[in-house]
Amino acid sequence: MTFKKKYVVFIISAALILWALPFIGSENLSFQAIWKSSGQYALDHRILWSLRIPRLILVLTVGASLAVLGASYQVVFNNVLAEPYILGVSSGVTLGLVVAETFFDLRSGTPQNIAVGLLFAGLVVMLFLLSYQWRSGRGLEKIVLFGMGLNFVFSSLLFLVLSYRSQSLGAGSIRWLFGHIPWLNTSQSLIFLLINLTFLSGLWAMGRLIDGLTLGDSVAYTFGFSPAKIRGLLFLLTSLQLTLITSITGAIGFIGLVVPHCVRLLFHPGSTRLLFIISALGGALFLGLSDSLSRTLLPPLEFPIGVITTLLGGPLFLALLWKK
Amino acid sequence: MEKITNHPFFVEALNVQLGFQPRTPLSDKPISFQLKRGLITGLIGPNGAGKSTLINALVTGQSIIRGKLLCYGIEKNRVSKKDSSNLISILPQEPTFPRELRVKHFLELAFLPSTGLLKPLPSVESEQFELELNTLSLKPLLNKYLKQLSSGERQRVFLARALLQKPRGLLLDEPTNHLDPKATSDFWQIIQICKNQFAIDILVSSHDISLLKKECDWILAIKNGALFFDGTTDDFFRSDITEKLYA
Numbered sequence: 001m002t003f004k005k006k007y008v009v010f011i012i013s014a015a016l017i018l019w020a021l022p023f024i025g026s027e028n029l030s031f032q033a034i035w036k037s038s039g040q041y042a043l044d045h046r047i048l049w050s051l052r053i054p055r056l057i058l059v060l061t062v063g064a065s066l067a068v069l070g071a072s073y074q075v076v077f078n079n080v081l082a083e084p085y086i087l088g089v090s091s092g093v094t095l096g097l098v099v100a101e102t103f104f105d106l107r108s109g110t111p112q113n114i115a116v117g118l119l120f121a122g123l124v125v126m127l128f129l130l131s132y133q134w135r136s137g138r139g140l141e142k143i144v145l146f147g148m149g150l151n152f153v154f155s156s157l158l159f160l161v162l163s164y165r166s167q168s169l170g171a172g173s174i175r176w177l178f179g180h181i182p183w184l185n186t187s188q189s190l191i192f193l194l195i196n197l198t199f200l201s202g203l204w205a206m207g208r209l210i211d212g213l214t215l216g217d218s219v220a221y222t223f224g225f226s227p228a229k230i231r232g233l234l235f236l237l238t239s240l241q242l243t244l245i246t247s248i249t250g251a252i253g254f255i256g257l258v259v260p261h262c263v264r265l266l267f268h269p270g271s272t273r274l275l276f277i278i279s280a281l282g283g284a285l286f287l288g289l290s291d292s293l294s295r296t297l298l299p300p301l302e303f304p305i306g307v308i309t310t311l312l313g314g315p316l317f318l319a320l321l322w323k324k
Numbered sequence: 325m326e327k328i329t330n331h332p333f334f335v336e337a338l339n340v341q342l343g344f345q346p347r348t349p350l351s352d353k354p355i356s357f358q359l360k361r362g363l364i365t366g367l368i369g370p371n372g373a374g375k376s377t378l379i380n381a382l383v384t385g386q387s388i389i390r391g392k393l394l395c396y397g398i399e400k401n402r403v404s405k406k407d408s409s410n411l412i413s414i415l416p417q418e419p420t421f422p423r424e425l426r427v428k429h430f431l432e433l434a435f436l437p438s439t440g441l442l443k444p445l446p447s448v449e450s451e452q453f454e455l456e457l458n459t460l461s462l463k464p465l466l467n468k469y470l471k472q473l474s475s476g477e478r479q480r481v482f483l484a485r486a487l488l489q490k491p492r493g494l495l496l497d498e499p500t501n502h503l504d505p506k507a508t509s510d511f512w513q514i515i516q517i518c519k520n521q522f523a524i525d526i527l528v529s530s531h532d533i534s535l536l537k538k539e540c541d542w543i544l545a546i547k548n549g550a551l552f553f554d555g556t557t558d559d560f561f562r563s564d565i566t567e568k569l570y571a
Contacts, residue, residue, distance in 0.1 A: 208441050211433055215485070216420040221384045222489070223437040224408030268469065270429030271445075 018060075022052040077140050087143070088150030089124050095154045095161070096120030102165050124150060145261075146321050152254050153314035156307040163304075178306035179252030181291055192248065199241040200280065206234060207273035214272070252287070252306045258313040259283045265320050286313065331397040334493050334525035335359040335382065340391035342377045342549060349389045350374045350549025356391075357544060357554045359527065364519060366540035366557070367529040370570055374549045375529045376417070379497050382527075383414055396492060409437035413491040417498050419482050423471040427462070427481055430470060434488035453488065459521055460484045460514060476507030480514065487522060494518075496528040500535070508532075512539050537561055545569050 023029045029052075033044035069084040077086075085091065100116035127150075128143070159178055184192065209230045212220045217227045259282045260275065269275040287305070290312055294303040336358045341349035351374075359365050367375050381387045385400030392399060395412055403411055421430065428448040435445050435452075446452055448466060457463055460480050465473065473481065479499065486494060496515075500508040512535070519526060527544075530536055536543065536557070543560040545553035553565055560566075 205441060208436055208439075212436050214420070214422045215433060216416050218380065218383045218414050218416045219419075219486075222409055222411075222413050222491070224403070224405035225437075264424050268424050268426065270426060270432075 022048060022056050025052065077144055079140070079144060082144065085151070087124065087128065087147035088154060089121050091151045091154035091158070092120040092124040093117040095158050098158055098161050102161055142321055146318060148257070149314055149318045149321065152257075152310045153318075156253075156310040156314070159304065159307055175304060176250035178304035179250040179309075180302075181249060181294075181305055192244075195244065196241065199237060199244075200276075202237050203234075204273055204276055206230070206237075207271065207276060210234070210272045250306075252309060254306070254310045254313050254317075255283050255286060258309075258317045259286060261317065262320060329492075332361065333358045333394075334361050334363075334365075334396065335527060336392075336394040336397070338392040338394070340381075340393050341389045342374055342381055342387050343389050344377075344387055346389060350377065353550040354391055355546070355549075355551045357551060359525070359542065359544070361525050362523070363541040364515070364526045364528065364539060365542040365544055366536035367527055367544050367546070368531070368533070368536060368569070369546040369552065373546045375546065376497065377549075378546070379414070379495050379527070379529060382412065382495060405437075409489050410491055412493040412495055413486040413489040414495040415479075415482050415486050415497065415499055417501065421470050421478075421482075423469070425470050426466070427468055427470060427473070428466040430481065431457075431462075431466075431485055431488060434485045437489070455521070456484050456487050459517060460487075474507075475502045476504070476510065479503060479507070479511060483511075483514065483518075487518060487524075491524070493525040493527070496526065498529055498531070500530070500532065508535070515539070533566060 023031065025047075027044075027047060029044045029048055030041070033041045033048050037045040066084055070082070073082040073084060073086060074080055076082075094117075096117040096119055097113060099120075100113050104112075104116070128146070156178070209225060212223050212225045213227055213230060220227050220230075260279050263269065263275060263278045263282055267274075267278055269278055287309065290305055290308040293312070294305050294308045297303055337355045339354040339356055341351065341354050343349040367378065369375050377387055381393055382395060382400070385393075395403075398411070431448055431453065432445045439445050448457075457466075460483065462480065462484055465477060465481065470478065470481070479502075483499075500511055503511060515526065515528075516539070518524060528536075528540070540557050543553060543555065543557050544551075545560070545565070547569055552569055553560055
């Protein structure tokens with residue numbers, strides 16, 4: 001298909017789909033309802049003009065805007081993975097809205113509600129504009145990391161507010177979302193330890209190969225390494241271990257992001273193996289503290305552990321990024 | 325390794341066709357050439373001519389559709405893991421590097437392939453590093469982080485890493501691309517010293533014609549995936565072949 005043909009096909013099919021959209025729904029409407037408002041078309045006419053069309057306008061506007069916002073973020077941050085939510089503005093807004101609904105009884109869509117959302121979004125924007133990275137235009141990946149950190153913190157706060165509203169903390173299947181620590185007996189926990197130690201020693205043994213990869217694939221080839229094989233093996237090992245851990249505790253956020261980054265920023269380890277060892281100690285210490293906190297903050301309630309790790313580690317992480 | 329040491333040629337191409345997809349070689353004409361040892365060979369050609377593909381093929385053994393590409397008489401796929409690192413090393417065009425690493429730790433990584441997975445790497449203090457560190461005057465930089473270095477210093481560190489691998493041949497892929505004129509001439513001064521001091525064979529790709537004229541003994545020019553010129557630097561610059569190459 002030539003370039004020109006592509007455009008023609010795209011525009012024609014878009015026009016056809018947009019034309020058909022308002023007539024599709026739980027009630028399929030007849031086309032005459034557009035202009036006929038009497039007799040058998042009265043109901044269809046009202047559904048079309050007072051429900052479907054306004055909704056369609058909203059939906060199309062949001063879709064178009066999000067796509068353009070995403071495109072602009074991808075260009076500006078030079079990152080194909082960037083999307084509109086990446087800097088944490090919208091999770092700030094969501095948090096603001098839920099706070100407004102929960103504590104101030106504001107209904108969604110009201111001007112007051114939007115104002116509270118704006119307040120939180122404004123805070124996030126201020127944070128960014130004040131930061132050194134933003135002013136100097138350097139370290140784009142750090143800005144994105146900072147946004148990820150904010151996202152994590154806001155979503156845990158959101159979870160806390162939501163659990164306050166429903167008077168339960170991470171009960172039922174929701175607990176998998178933010179992680180929870182089950183009570184194992186001694187032999188179970190020892191078996192868990194042994195299996196994970198086996199995996200970890202595998203990773204430790206691969207440390208040298210991973211060091212080789214950090215020099216770039218072509219250098220790794222001259223070392224006699226095969227980058228594709230090393231990455232494949234690493235992916236296999238980590239996936240297996242991650243499956244085991246997640247099936248016991250659910251997904252505990254933030255440790256995997258924060259601990260290695262803090263270790264790098266603080267210790268500058270000279271090898272991947274040293275990075276692994278310090279990270280292992282740091283991660284163990286961090287989750288141990290988080291677990292104690294989660295059980296002692298509001299006994300006998302147990303906070304979801306992922307919320308604690310995020311609220312503990314989040315600010316620390318953001319502060320470290322901010323300083324550098 | 326005995327055979328390698330006595331082999332008369334650094335790189336040999338025997339009817340080679342290169343390409344990324346098995347059915348579509350860069351050119352229908354196969355490439356054949358032999359690079360003698362002890363020389364600095366300049367690899368030139370227009371963008372997209374296949375310079376990087378050739379260098380990549382030497383390093384990985386991939387993208388060779390037909391023919392044989394040999395380094396010291398051996399195909400890449402037949403080199404044992406143990407010998408691989410002492411055969412050729414490379415200074416990639418856009419080297420990736422861990423920014424938070426200190427120079428000394430980065431240099432120690434050159435001994436990864438020869439040390440084995442469980443033994444500790446030799447320390448930068450040991451005598452295996454002495455000659456390279458002195459030749460490239462890197463001692464003052466050892467405790468700095470890679471991210472703190474200037475482009476020129478960083479390129480010197482990358483070169484030292486490649487040399488510490490103790491290779492017989494060295495591939496330089498547009499090594500002075502990001503360097504200012506002073507750093508460029510410093511870099512080449514070091515290259516000339518290294519060539520003699522370490523008895524190393526060098527293949528360098530570059531767009532800087534005047535530099536190649538000054539520094540190289542031999543020129544290999546490729547255009548549209550085919551061999552365009554293979555001869556001494558003097559012969560290359562005596563003719564009007566440069567204009568034809570980029571025409």
